[in-house]
Amino acid sequence: MKIIDVICSAGKTGFYFDDQRAIKKGAVSDGATYRGEAVTPGFTKIRQSGESISVMIILEDKQIACGDCAAVQYSGAGGRDALFLAKDFIPVIEKEIKPRLIGREADNFRELCNLVENIKVDGKKLHTAIRYGVTQALLDAVSKSNNCLMCQVIAKEYNTKVLSEIVPIFTQSGDSRYENTDKMIIKKAQVLPHGLINNVKEKLGYDGEILEEYVKWLKNRIIELRDDDLYNPVIHIDVYGTLGVAFGNENYEKIADYMGKLAEVAKPFKLRIEGPVDVEDREKQMIALKTLRKLVDDKKYNVEIVADEWCNTLEDIKYFTDNKAGHMIQIKTPDLGGINNIVEAVLYCKSKNMKAYQGGTCNETDISARICAHIAMATGPNQILAKPGMGVDEGYMIVCNEMQRILALNNIIN
CATH class of the missing domain: 3.20.20.120 (Enolase-like C-terminal domain)
Incomplete structure (x- = not known):
């Protein structure tokens, strides 16, 4: 089943972006926020609203597959990619990913992931949050194309078995x-x-x-x-x-x-x-x-x-x-x-x-x-x-x- 469109929408996450370095340096907690100056590049405050991007893949039978781009609470720390703001990265998805996916068959999760993982802009891979959300949507698209569960797609392509009890x-x-x-x-x-x-x-x-x-x-x-x-x-x-x-x-x-x-x-x-x-x-x-x-x-x-x-x-x-x-x-x-x-x-x-x-x-x-x-x-x-x-x-x-x-x-x- 072919992919015919990719649509993005800005969203919120279930928590916040926190400047870990500022907190470690002794930022004072004040209610639901922190007092003090941000020190990690990209942050304007020590605590900022978490942002996400929903990536919706439209299949030719009009089914909609979805994944959410999101980054960790302590973005920009511990060797991670920079702060992830929706307004900065929706244009990247629309320019760099959307044209590469439209017209492709949603038939192989691993191959589609490799496509996304290998896209480079100015010699660098796309932000981890983008790759995270787009590949979620691709897994959902392949499962919908095959009328099966997402876990079953993974089990089939990686030669595993779906568990018979939940993970702790x-x-x-x-x-x-x-x-x-x-x-x-x-x-x-x-x-x-x-x-x-x-x-x-x-x-x-x-x-x-x-x-x-x-x-x-x-x-x-x-x-x-x-x-x-x-x-x-x-x-x-x-x-x-x-x-x-x-x-x-x-x-x-x-x-x-x-x-x-x-x-x-x-x-x-x-x-x-x-x-x-x-x-x-x-x-x-x-x-x-x-x-x-x-x-x-x-x-x-x-x-x-x-x-x-x-x-x-x-x-x-x-x-x-x-x-x-x-x-x-x-x-x-x-x-x-x-x-x-x-x-x-x-x-x-x-x-x-x-x-x-x-x-x-x-x-x-x-x-x-x-x-x-x-x-x-x-x-x-x-x-x-x-x-x-x-x-x-x-x-x-x-x-x-x-x-x-x-x-x-x-x-x-x-």
């Missing part, structure tokens, strides 16, 4: 790390709460004492609110490199010992620590996480390290995986560009016995979240992020319900 869902608390945790426990989220520990003074403590108290509270709250002891979620905390800020980025022993201490506090629940350090360089970040993993393993601490910053592209993910830089890799979906790269990243991690966290950002949309659920159900990562937003209920509902629909439909639609 990881929920984000934002700064409401107490009230939102209650929501997660009530919904029996399998992984929680993220925590947003992005400030040493207010959230970690210069000796880690604030986070230690929070983990203790988390453990006790889960035990207090759960219906039975069969509910044993993983405690997953994102510390945004603050352990390195507090203890010294190369003070590996102290950082490892602190994580081991937190693991003891978290018992009987498994603990994961995401982004213990951020050294502002890909090679140094890999070495740091590789070193920390070895220390943690040698000391037999019951904690897993999750790689995030500076592990953005498919190439990065393979590099960190091959070097055992952490126990789990966050596949931050918008950062990879084309969603074909998400598929390949999950499958590569699994082939190398590295745990795969199919993540993303609170700053996505309902459509990108649902399509990511199809990718997860076709590839089988260890966990998937509930998104968009930081409200817990909405993101969890979107991702959970889409995976449940897949379970109900997979054996009916072939």
Whole structure:
């Protein structure tokens, strides 16, 4: 079935763009925003409204396939592409992508993704957010052309099987790390709460004492609110490199010992620590996480390290995986560009016995979240992020319900 048109519309995301560097430098939280000056290029404020672009592909039978271009909350940081504003990038899609797609058959997802991934302007690939949204729309177009589910397209083209149960869902608390945790426990989220520990003074403590108290509270709250002891979620905390800020980025022993201490506090629940350090360089970040993993393993601490910053592209993910830089890799979906790269990243991690966290950002949309659920159900990562937003209920509902629909439909639609 041929593509006859490509239409774009500007939209909003489920959260905001935040200037991570300004926040790390001590920007003061003020209600739902921050006080202070932006420091990352492209930002005019520390917190700005998240923007998206819906890409709608019109097929010759008038079916409409859709994908949403979106970029991560902390755009422009950690080696990522610049701030993504709809007014700047709709013209790029209309000029560089639309003419290349019109008239093509929507019959092969991988081939169409390769087409988009290889478009270059002034010697550079298109912004990751553009590639992310356009390839979502292409997956939807191929599934509609073949009267099947999006996950079935992936399974067929990558020789996998659609899962027979849903992927564990990881929920984000934002700064409401107490009230939102209650929501997660009530919904029996399998992984929680993220925590947003992005400030040493207010959230970690210069000796880690604030986070230690929070983990203790988390453990006790889960035990207090759960219906039975069969509910044993993983405690997953994102510390945004603050352990390195507090203890010294190369003070590996102290950082490892602190994580081991937190693991003891978290018992009987498994603990994961995401982004213990951020050294502002890909090679140094890999070495740091590789070193920390070895220390943690040698000391037999019951904690897993999750790689995030500076592990953005498919190439990065393979590099960190091959070097055992952490126990789990966050596949931050918008950062990879084309969603074909998400598929390949999950499958590569699994082939190398590295745990795969199919993540993303609170700053996505309902459509990108649902399509990511199809990718997860076709590839089988260890966990998937509930998104968009930081409200817990909405993101969890979107991702959970889409995976449940897949379970109900997979054996009916072939």
